[in-house]
Amino acid sequence: MMQKKWVILFGAVALLIGIYLSNATGVKDVAKPLPLSERTQYLHWYPEPRQITEFNITQHNQSPMNKQSLIGKWTLAFVGYTFCPDICPVTLAEINKVYPELKALAADSPLQVWFLSVDPKRDTIERLNEYVSYFNPDFVAATGDHEQLFPLVRSMGMMYSMTTNSDDPNYLVDHSASIVVINPEAKVVGRFKPVHEPGKIATSDMQQILNDMPLLLSSM
Structure with missing residues (x-):
């Protein structure tokens, strides 16, 4: 018992x-907690972070820029050129409007805005310096020769091409309009796609960036 x-x-x-x-x-x-990719609303995440190829180009302040320049900070990057008639100036102006708020959100997490010119023939370092400083002296502008730019832009998940003969002084450059997000390990995690609305230039929505970036910045 x-x-x-x-x-x-x-x-x-x-x-x-x-x-x-x-x-x-x-x-x-x-x-x-859910992974970051499931907590953001607007950032289009890549299935896996994209490794950025090694590169050596020059910033608007004449200092060198390479992959190491992306380490330890979040980067919002987009490609274009200073002679761009619409997307580039609008994107720079719009991101400049929200930059103070983004910078405040990034008080403990370094954040940089990177404008990569894919038109080295016309975009001299002096012109890049004048151009980007007009919008915000905190922004980084850089360029290099096409041997550096082509693989770099591809590795970021973007593209560009000359649409007309570059012998024409007014030639245009076709390029991606997305803003890509690069993490502190120098890997591209996703992009904010341009919003297409009738009668408006297709650029990324800054309110979407303001909505999602705090989650990324707080993850450092």
């Missing part, structure tokens, strides 16, 4: 332990 009581007692204890462990595991699963 005594043996039967001990069996019942041990069985009850085992059941209680099982219930406790089950509940504890359930609480842990509920409390586990």
